[in-house]
Amino acid sequence: MRLDDQQLRLEGVYRQNEQGEYMQRVKLAGGVLSVAQARALADLGSRFGSGTFHLSTRGSVEFHGLLAEDLPHVHRGLAAVGLFSRGACGGAVRGISCSSSFGPGYGRTQVMLRHFLNHFSGNPHFEGLPKKFKIAFEAGYERSRHLIQDLAFVLVEEAGEESRYDIWIAGGLGREPQAGFLYADRVLEAELLSIAESIVEVYKVWGDKGRRLKHLLNAVGEDELRDRIEQRRQNKQPTAFNDAFPKALVPAEGSQRIALNIFAGELPALNLALISDLAAGHDSHWLLVTPDQNIELLLEGTIAPLKKALSQAGFGFVANGCALRICPGSHECRMGLSATRDLASRLQGEFGSLLSARSLAISGCRNSCAQPHLAEFGIIASKLKREGEQRIPLFDLYRKQGKDLGLIVAKELTEDELLNRLGDLLRK
Numbered sequence: 211m212r213l214d215d216q217q218l219r220l221e222g223v224y225r226q227n228e229q230g231e232y233m234q235r236v237k238l239a240g241g242v243l244s245v246a247q248a249r250a251l252a253d254l255g256s257r258f259g260s261g262t263f264h265l266s267t268r269g270s271v272e273f274h275g276l277l278a279e280d281l282p283h284v285h286r287g288l289a290a291v292g293l294f295s296r297g298a299c300g301g302a303v304r305g306i307s308c309s310s311s312f313g314p315g316y317g318r319t320q321v322m323l324r325h326f327l328n329h330f331s332g333n334p335h336f337e338g339l340p341k342k343f344k345i346a347f348e349a350g351y352e353r354s355r356h357l358i359q360d361l362a363f364v365l366v367e368e369a370g371e372e373s374r375y376d377i378w379i380a381g382g383l384g385r386e387p388q389a390g391f392l393y394a395d396r397v398l399e400a401e402l403l404s405i406a407e408s409i410v411e412v413y414k415v416w417g418d419k420g421r422r423l424k425h426l427l428n429a430v431g432e433d434e435l436r437d438r439i440e441q442r443r444q445n446k447q448p449t450a451f452n453d454a455f456p457k458a459l460v461p462a463e464g465s466q467r468i469a470l471n472i473f474a475g476e477l478p479a480l481n482l483a484l485i486s487d488l489a490a491g492h493d494s495h496w497l498l499v500t501p502d503q504n505i506e507l508l509l510e511g512t513i514a515p516l517k518k519a520l521s522q523a524g525f526g527f528v529a530n531g532c533a534l535r536i537c538p539g540s541h542e543c544r545m546g547l548s549a550t551r552d553l554a555s556r557l558q559g560e561f562g563s564l565l566s567a568r569s570l571a572i573s574g575c576r577n578s579c580a581q582p583h584l585a586e587f588g589i590i591a592s593k594l595k596r597e598g599e600q601r602i603p604l605f606d607l608y609r610k611q612g613k614d615l616g617l618i619v620a621k622e623l624t625e626d627e628l629l630n631r632l633g634d635l636l637r638k
């Protein structure tokens with residue numbers, strides 16, 4: 211069966227390799243899924259694909275190694291539990307992320323994020339975009355994720371429908387990383403949708419094919435971009451989301467979180483099934499795919515019995531505060547220049563406790579899916595060097611010290627040189 215690549219992407223599917231395998235990305239609202247959805251996903255993952263999920267830094271879940279004939283079965287299985295993938299890849303509004311975990315402000319951002327995800331996903335007015343369009347709702351500035359979105363809403367005052375947000379636009383990583391700029395501050399919630407629609411429409415009309423919103427900004431300048439957005443907005447009304455009752459997934463008083471360490475976000479389907487079953491058996495109803503590619507469980511009441519059960523089943527917990535993000539690299543991605551997971555294992559073996567409470571991100575190419583510019587130490591496989599028949603990856607090393615994107619500190623290092631340089635920085 212030969213499938214059209216562009217249409218596949220809109221369904222959240224990429225051609226993974228030349229052997230005819232596919233990657234299927236599933237949109238989750240800010241990384242959240244119910245225990246029942248997780249169990250259904252695990253069943254699908256056991257039947258189709260490689261048997262291991264990849265958890266992305268934007269809170270999505272990816273199947274790898276699917277065959278063309280698997281795709282309809284996977285889509286039906288997802289739909290059966292209210293999961294979907296429309297717009298998860300290609301020129302569309304992608305999954306809407308939130309890096310604020312189950313912390314303060316999370317409930318409000320979840321409500322808004324779900325409204326926006328429903329509004330933009332599968333809506334033909336907002337498909338056929340020049341390239342991807344990434345939106346995030348953040349409950350604060352802590353992780354700097356607002357800098358790398360096409361459109362980010364940062365909650366700055368929580369007051370129900372009177373909540374206010376700062377709006378940042380035109381950021382993005384990839385080959386030409388660029389921080390977004392503050393488009394407007396302290397905007398009322400009812401104004402957000404009209405602004406979002408206007409920005410996406412401007413991008414759809416004036417963006418160049420294959421280039422993100424940041425390139426339109428660079429081409430026309432900030433003033434002109436603002437003018438075009440505001441012209442679109444003139445015809446739109448404020449839109450309040452008047453819910454009949456509180457819908458926020460606000461952790462109940464006294465709720466506790468368990469953070470499971472999932473190395474490189476590689477989660478076997480059987481393990482997801484186990485986590486779901488143990489969670490369900492201990493009255494835990496929600497799972498969260500975190501921006502550091504781990505799984506968090508939310509539990510009302512005492513966590514000790516569930517933690518013990520998870521530990522006995524062989525799961526480890528996020529313990530030393532090390533935030534490690536790793537893209538699939540050449541293990542599974544055809545863009546990958548380096549075996550990212552192998553490199554991460556080597557770094558962990560080499561540096562051990564030096565990585566405690568540090569953040570480290572490794573991307574297998576300049577597309578920067580692991581968000582290396584937002585980690586304290588970011589590594590990008592930037593080039594392949596030929597040595598006879600061999601191709602040796604070379605790495606760029608980034609360092610983030612303030613609130614802005616990380617900056618490059620060393621270019622085109624071999625793996626050994628990278629370890630030396632990183633070791634020096636970690637020991638300082």
Ligand code: SF4
Pocket residue numbers: 537538539540543544545546547573574575576577578579580
């Ligand atoms: S950063 Fe590159 S290698 Fe890694 S997942 Fe993204 S495209 Fe693939």
